Amino acid sequence: NATAKAELGRATWKLLHTMTLRYPEEPTQDERDALDNYFHLFSRLYPCGECAAEFQQLLKKFPPQTSSRRAAATWLCVVHNQVNARLHKPEFDCANLDATYDCGC
Amino acid sequence: NATAKAELGRATWKLLHTMTLRYPEEPTQDERDALDNYFHLFSRLYPCGECAAEFQQLLKKFPPQTSSRRAAATWLCVVHNQVNARLHKPEFDCANLDATYDCGC
Ligand SMILES: Cc1cc2nc3c(=O)[nH]c(=O)nc-3n(C[C@H](O)[C@H](O)[C@H](O)COP(=O)(O)OP(=O)(O)OC[C@H]3O[C@@H](n4cnc5c(N)ncnc54)[C@H](O)[C@@H]3O)c2cc1C
Ligand SMILES: Cc1cc2nc3c(=O)[nH]c(=O)nc-3n(C[C@H](O)[C@H](O)[C@H](O)COP(=O)(O)OP(=O)(O)OC[C@H]3O[C@@H](n4cnc5c(N)ncnc54)[C@H](O)[C@@H]3O)c2cc1C
Numbered sequence: 001n002a003t004a005k006a007e008l009g010r011a012t013w014k015l016l017h018t019m020t021l022r023y024p025e026e027p028t029q030d031e032r033d034a035l036d037n038y039f040h041l042f043s044r045l046y047p048c049g050e051c052a053a054e055f056q057q058l059l060k061k062f063p064p065q066t067s068s069r070r071a072a073a074t075w076l077c078v079v080h081n082q083v084n085a086r087l088h089k090p091e092f093d094c095a096n097l098d099a100t101y102d103c104g105c
Numbered sequence: 106n107a108t109a110k111a112e113l114g115r116a117t118w119k120l121l122h123t124m125t126l127r128y129p130e131e132p133t134q135d136e137r138d139a140l141d142n143y144f145h146l147f148s149r150l151y152p153c154g155e156c157a158a159e160f161q162q163l164l165k166k167f168p169p170q171t172s173s174r175r176a177a178a179t180w181l182c183v184v185h186n187q188v189n190a191r192l193h194k195p196e197f198d199c200a201n202l203d204a205t206y207d208c209g210c
Contacts (some may be wrong), residue, residue, distance in 0.1 A: 004209030008123055011116035015152075022152035038146040041139050047120075047127035048210035079117055104109030105154035 020072040032066040123208045125177040137171040
């Protein structure tokens with residue numbers, strides 16, 4: 001059912017964007033590997049099979065950018081916009097990331 | 106701010122529970138490693154720092170169960186109940202997992 005799929009998508013994007021926006025400004029190599037591995041494992045385990053397959057292709061075309069918080073957050077915004085385009089949703093202005101996501105932590 | 110932290114928590118639990126409930130019934134060793142690594146990386150990257158630290162302790166006490174879908178889903182339910190107890194929230198009946206989570210995929 002499409003509503004459940006959309007709700008899962010919204011919940012997931014919220015976690016992923018907030019995660020990149022709290023990622024270290026100056027990550028160590030270990031932290032960089034952690035984020036890269038996280039996204040690859042995520043793309044295998046995401047519970048919508050069709051979405052997971054598409055996202056794996058996207059990761060090949062746009063490998064995770066992990067050199068800094070800004071790089072990671074912008075990369076994910078661009079990738080989400082690729083999904084938006086495929087689903088005929090409007091493009092999100094990546095300049096609005098910080099104003100949109102607040103984890104309160 | 107507490108509302109943002111709670112919303113992030115709700116979104117995240119939704120992803121995690123749906124993920125374990127779609128995990129293979131009979132996973133390969135590679136799939137078992139993927140889920141185990143996923144939860145450990147997640148516990149490092151979760152954007153609420155205090156929650157991440159607590160969750161890392163929980164993973165040490167209750168390592169991810171990855172032998173089957175049922176094992177993984179029940180394990181996560183038990184771990185979430187540990188968080189509920191710490192936050193003085195009611196215990197969730199793990200018999201209701203399937204009825205509560207539907208990803209529509
Ligand atoms: C990895 C992944 C793959 C998916 N693949 C598919 C698929 O193949 N088919 C399918 O039907 N659904 C897929 N989904 C679900 C889909 O992306 C949407 O989540 C769902 O359709 C609900 O859309 P929405 O319009 O509520 O906004 P969402 O796309 O869920 O976005 C939620 C909110 O995030 C903000 N936002 C929007 N774009 C961006 C951006 N670029 N950067 C930062 N914030 C943004 C907006 O405030 C928006 O309201 C996928 C979800 C994920 C997480
Ligand atoms: C890994 C993690 C660690 C966290 N640590 C903290 C912390 O240290 N401090 C803090 O203040 N907040 C923490 N949170 C947030 C907190 O767990 C809640 O998400 C938040 O307080 C909102 O609570 P809620 O009452 O809406 O229900 P949530 O606990 O978010 O649960 C959402 C829904 O899931 C269902 N549910 C409840 N229990 C279970 C269960 N055992 N199994 C399956 N489904 C269930 C119910 O339908 C519930 O309404 C953490 C979140 C996560 C994901």
